[in-house]
Amino acid sequence: SPGLAAMSSATGTVTVQQPLNYRAGARVQPADGGQLEEVLEPATGRVLCKLPCSGEKEVDLAVQSAKAAFKIWSQMSGMERCRVMLEAARIIREQREEIATMETINNGKSIFEARVDIDISWQCLEYYAGLAGSLAGEHIQLPGGSFGYTRREPLGVCVGIGAWNYPFQIACWKSGPALACGNAMVFKPSPFTPISVVRLAEIFTEAGVPKGLFNVVQGGAATGQFLCQHPDVAKISFTGSVPTGIKIMEMAAKGIKPVTLELGGKSPLIIFSDADLENAVKGALMANFLTQGEVCCNGTRVFVERKILDTFTKEVVKRTQKIKIGDPLLEDTRMGALINRPHLNRVQGFIKQAKEQGAEVLCGGDLYVPDDPKLKNGYYMRPCVLGNCKDDMTCVKEEIFGPVMAILPFDTEEEVVERANATKFGLAGGVFTRDIQKAHRVVAALKAGMCFINNYNVSPVELPFGGYKFSGRTAGQPSSTTHS
Numbered sequence: 001s002p003g004l005a006a007m008s009s010a011t012g013t014v015t016v017q018q019p020l021n022y023r024a025g026a027r028v029q030p031a032d033g034g035q036l037e038e039v040l041e042p043a044t045g046r047v048l049c050k051l052p053c054s055g056e057k058e059v060d061l062a063v064q065s066a067k068a069a070f071k072i073w074s075q076m077s078g079m080e081r082c083r084v085m086l087e088a089a090r091i092i093r094e095q096r097e098e099i100a101t102m103e104t105i106n107n108g109k110s111i112f113e114a115r116v117d118i119d120i121s122w123q124c125l126e127y128y129a130g131l132a133g134s135l136a137g138e139h140i141q142l143p144g145g146s147f148g149y150t151r152r153e154p155l156g157v158c159v160g161i162g163a164w165n166y167p168f169q170i171a172c173w174k175s176g177p178a179l180a181c182g183n184a185m186v187f188k189p190s191p192f193t194p195i196s197v198v199r200l201a202e203i204f205t206e207a208g209v210p211k212g213l214f215n216v217v218q219g220g221a222a223t224g225q226f227l228c229q230h231p232d233v234a235k236i237s238f239t240g241s242v243p244t245g246i247k248i249m250e251m252a253a254k255g256i257k258p259v260t261l262e263l264g265g266k267s268p269l270i271i272f273s274d275a276d277l278e279n280a281v282k283g284a285l286m287a288n289f290l291t292q293g294e295v296c297c298n299g300t301r302v303f304v305e306r307k308i309l310d311t312f313t314k315e316v317v318k319r320t321q322k323i324k325i326g327d328p329l330l331e332d333t334r335m336g337a338l339i340n341r342p343h344l345n346r347v348q349g350f351i352k353q354a355k356e357q358g359a360e361v362l363c364g365g366d367l368y369v370p371d372d373p374k375l376k377n378g379y380y381m382r383p384c385v386l387g388n389c390k391d392d393m394t395c396v397k398e399e400i401f402g403p404v405m406a407i408l409p410f411d412t413e414e415e416v417v418e419r420a421n422a423t424k425f426g427l428a429g430g431v432f433t434r435d436i437q438k439a440h441r442v443v444a445a446l447k448a449g450m451c452f453i454n455n456y457n458v459s460p461v462e463l464p465f466g467g468y469k470f471s472g473r474t475a476g477q478p479s480s481t482t483h484s
């Protein structure tokens, strides 16, 4: 598409012309609304386009479009759905570079990472396509030769609401399982990152889903509320912050709608003194600085056994200072720009408060101004490591959602497990040790949805992804652990 071709350009050159709503198999301008949001390129601070936010009428048109397509899609066999979804996965794979470029331009993360995001996206569609053909009910034998049976029935129109840190991937994580089970979807991305998900909608149409099966409405809180409150919506799947998650759950409760919440975190990463130090340092960087630290499951409370505190800290600081910051479309960039100025200011505010509360900035935390003149108005900062942290400091208790690691010493296993769990969140956790029994014992004791042993942020699509407590676990969902 012409929009996509324009996206294959360099940082600082793109503008988006095409409509970003998608309904009944085509890009459309919203039927109502009208409030305009500026969509930015974080790397330069340029305006990519002005986004019209959808009102109640447009939301209703999208839901009606999904309802009509649901009638066709829900009658198809699982194998038929599987074929279409595999074709969508194939097209994403084929267009990986263009989609990753689009994601980098709109989100600010490095192209190196965006490519991985797109790979996880097509893998997600492939995985759920594979399940579609084997979804089956049960046959139950009753007395006297009678029998009963259960059917797996799709819910209908599902709503997906996404955050801005993994725009394309979140849309695939939500649409993959929904479509495989025979549902239709209306998706609303974050108004900060509205661009790539429309490409996903086009790809679904190209792959052969009925027109209207996957629709996109654009806007912020008001548009999201219209969606959640719509009487024809059967389920809501939300990724975002805890405060918004609470509002979504309240709206879902009023409509007796099932809801899935993927919320924030402040996850512990525990480094025992017997860990492979080189691997543990690498793990701590992976756990804190991907996507400029704007990752829900990051291990931002790094508990280090006191015996190795100095050696570990020195090495982490040295490696953090070497992270290459800059134009996210350059091959060797490893940290791009944060999503926008208010968020960058918020992250800096946490660092200022950390210092006031007694933490020590061991490196970074200041604004970064790249030499390239076109990047001067981008939202860059140097990744930060905080020492001298205490459990009751704000920087240790609250999700910062930026490149800020807090280091906390500990002495015993019992103590660190208790401190790791002393949080309102429970999204993820990690352990680095050479003692395999200790590793499994500790991750079993962590109240967290996903645990990592001797690695971090490795989340293959085959494993469940979700949290405990305020991180928003879906009822009945098992926890997962990856190990290397």
Ligand SMILES: NC(=O)c1ccc[n+]([C@@H]2O[C@H](COP(=O)([O-])OP(=O)(O)OC[C@H]3O[C@@H](n4cnc5c(N)ncnc54)[C@H](O)[C@@H]3O)[C@@H](O)[C@H]2O)c1
Residues within 6 Å of the ligand: 161, 162, 163, 164, 165, 166, 188, 189, 190, 191, 219, 220, 221, 222, 223, 224, 225, 228, 239, 240, 241, 242, 243, 244, 245, 247, 248, 261, 262, 263, 264, 265, 295, 296, 297, 399, 401, 427
């Ligand atoms: N657990 C996960 O899988 C996961 C993944 C990514 C991000 N997150 C979390 O997301 C947060 C950052 O994302 P964010 O700043 O976009 O979150 P946010 O809660 O501000 O917004 C998320 C989405 O909700 C919409 N929204 C806002 N108010 C709404 C309302 N009242 N009704 C309906 N929709 C509404 C927004 O427009 C956006 O699309 C962090 O807390 C992060 O941890 C979690």
Ligand SMILES: C[N+](C)(C)CCCC=O
Residues within 6 Å of the ligand: 120, 165, 166, 294, 295, 296, 297, 457, 458, 459
């Ligand atoms: C596990 N990943 C791939 C890092 C994605 C996490 C999404 C949360 O913000």
